[in-house]
Amino acid sequence: MSAIEINALRSSPEIREWLSEILIETVAHGGSVSFMHPLQAKAADAFWDDALAAAGREERIILGAWDGDVLAATVTLLLDCPPNQPHRAEIAKMMTRRSHRGRGIATALMRTAEQLAVRRNRTLLVLDTATDGxxxxxxxxxxFTLAGEIPDYAFKPHGGLSGALFYWKRIGG
Ligand SMILES: CC(C)(COP(=O)(O)OP(=O)(O)OC[C@H]1O[C@@H](n2cnc3c(N)ncnc32)[C@H](O)[C@@H]1OP(=O)(O)O)[C@@H](O)C(=O)NCCC(=O)NCCS
Structure with a gap:
């Protein structure tokens, strides 16, 4: 298996197509990443168009992990925090293609995201994840440290509510 290469993704039709494909696959298999199944390609594309435009404005960084010319995984570092939270960043849309799971790719992406956050003088990372799945x-x-759980936070992609677990981590100290 070839080495995984991580880089920041820039807007292009091809990149958007890769990202939409991962998002649709993740949602179809029950991944809680803000969408319901079945996620239409048009809705996925619209989400990534906006996200990639925000990345172009440096409000976020969308990282991709490449296995050759296949986008194997992605994570987003949200940098656009309110004026009173310039030290904070948020992790979102952590997804590894099913064919590439269990190989440490998400771990590598998270570490890169953390390094990039530190380079931007961020000292606090936060994220949330579904309690169920x-x-x-x-x-x-x-x-990451668990701050707590909010019950019935969001619907799972195939229906039924799940709680959400909220995590934080001090970085760059
Ligand atoms: C979560 C996800 C991104 C992990 O991707 P991955 O590339 O397989 O992760 P890694 O190989 O880096 O796993 C690192 C470690 O985390 C653990 N881990 C990975 N996914 C996990 C999960 N869903 N629950 C609990 N532990 C998990 C692994 O067991 C592994 O531990 P190990 O090193 O002792 O084997 C992937 O399963 C996925 O895309 N899930 C669906 C989308 C989702 O739920 N994203 C999170 C939204 S908050």
Whole structure:
């Protein structure tokens, strides 16, 4: 298997197509990433068009992990925090293609996102994940602390409510 290369994704029709494909696959298999199944390509494309435009304005960084010319995983670092929280950033849309899971790719992406946040003088990272079927194990392994759970926070992609677990981590100290 070839080495994984991580880089910041820039807007192009091809990149948008890769990102939409991962998002639709993730949602179809029950990943809680803000959308319901079935996620239409048009809605996925619209989401990534906006997200990539925000990345172009440096309000966020959308990282991609490439296995050759296949986008294997992505994570977003949200930098556009309110004026009284310039030290904070948020992790979102952590998704690894099913064919590439269990190989440490999400871990590598999270570490890169953290380094980039530190370089932008961020000292606090936050994220949330579904209680039911989320990725709390991954985040706890990466040193995030659980702040708490909010019950019935969001619907799972195939229906039924799940709580959400909120995590934080001090970085760059
Ligand atoms: C969560 C996800 C991104 C992990 O991707 P991955 O590339 O397989 O993760 P890694 O290989 O880096 O796993 C790192 C560690 O976290 C653990 N882990 C990964 N996914 C986990 C999950 N869903 N729950 C608990 N632990 C998890 C792994 O067991 C692994 O531990 P190990 O090193 O002891 O084996 C992937 O399963 C996914 O895309 N899930 C669907 C979308 C989703 O739920 N995203 C999170 C939204 S908050």
């Amino acid at each position: 989320g990725a709390s194990g991954l985040y706890e392994k990466l040193g």
